[in-house]
Amino acid sequence: MKWTELCIYTTNEAIEPISNIIHEAGASGIVIEDPQDLLVERDTSYGEIYELNPEDYPEEGVRLKVYLPVNSFLGETVAEIKQAINNLLVYDIDIGLNKITLSEVNEEDWATAWKKYYKPVKISEKITITPTWEDYKPVSTDELIIELDPGMAFGTGTHPTTVLSIQALERYMKKGNRVLDVGCGSGVLSIASVLLGAEKVFAYDLDDVAVQSARLNTKVNKVNDSVEVKQNNLLDNVTEEPDIIVANILAEIILRFEKDAFHLLKPGGLFITSGIIQTKKQLVEQRLLEIGFELIEINQMEDWISIIAKKPE
Known part of the structure; x- marks a missing residue:
């Protein structure tokens, strides 16, 4: 062909x-x-x-x-x-x-x-992402491995926005948390959430190709029983009340559902956002504060910003 x-x-x-x-x-x-x-x-x-x-x-x-x-x-x-x-x-x-x-x-x-472009990469204290064809062996007992097939998934999971999201999940995830992954793409953040202790993850994406990729990758990583992947437009008609909402999406898209995120989150819940370019940082910060979020962390990697916001208890 x-x-x-x-x-x-x-x-x-x-x-x-x-x-x-x-x-x-x-x-x-x-x-x-x-x-x-x-x-x-x-x-x-x-x-x-x-x-x-x-x-x-x-x-x-x-x-x-x-x-x-x-x-x-x-x-x-x-x-x-x-x-x-x-x-x-x-x-x-x-x-x-x-x-x-x-x-x-x-x-x-x-x-x-x-x-030839993809090799195992350690992207946080605990998580290493590796292509499915690499025979990678953990080097420590607490290392968590995520296997992805870049030919079927959207990227290798090593872009700065994804790294920032996973590092935030690693810092704040508590055992038994329930998570919403909005715009799940390959499902890498959903997989990471389960490996880090989430009890249940609901992964949403509007793109059917992304939904199929996420389902495949959750099976490859043996977390499909804990991740429910479905086609959905952002948080439309979602009724779950999560402990964490994570969204690695462009700032313009984040600002389309930030109110829904605030209302759905449990008191004390976290909204982890990434995919924000430097020029949109202040706009997103201001909108989150106006809605009622407290800003917990703002992190940067290369030209990308992640914001971790908390719904008051």
Whole structure:
């Protein structure tokens, strides 16, 4: 089978929204080539292996690669992706060079290209994320392993917004907590919640592809009995009263359901948000305070912000 590699030259700020656009277009995975990765000092004490070649990265900006099947709808799909990326300017998102190139690859080459980018990564004190094909062995008795298949899930779970979310869950999760994962994507935050002690997780996503990926990944990680995955628009018609609501979604989306989150949370419950770019930080903070939340923590990783807010007891 023939595939087309769609290569998008953009900025770090635009990675998350463009990723959402690509997923909505039907693609099942993305390669992110960010030259900043070459500058990061990585902890290899847990057995991680990093094989980063500077020639694989752009000289400036960020390069996103997605693989689309060569069929009669390809031209229309590419046009829709281009238009949706251009529309990000309306939200004051810097899309940088915004250059898009196309090249053809064979299915065998495509499958191999995916795997060379992913190695086990320890993203918090306890949690390590590893591709399903890696034979990774825990190096400590309290290490928690999440297995993901990037070809089916949305990313590897190592983007700063995901890392910030998981680190927050690790700090605040209590055994027996009930959690709502809004915009669950691959289900990585739901899986992490159960491994960290959650009794029950309700995972919601509007995208059916995400729902299927989350269900598969919860089964792979043997937590499917504790995670209920369903297609749903944010918190519409949700009646569960959780201890924690976690949402790794863009700020514009967070501000569509922050009131619902406040009303659903139990007194003393936490709203963990991520996916917030620096320019939207103050807006989200102000809205959460206006509703009645108390701001507990504000954390930053690269250009991304996470906010942990508490509903007063």
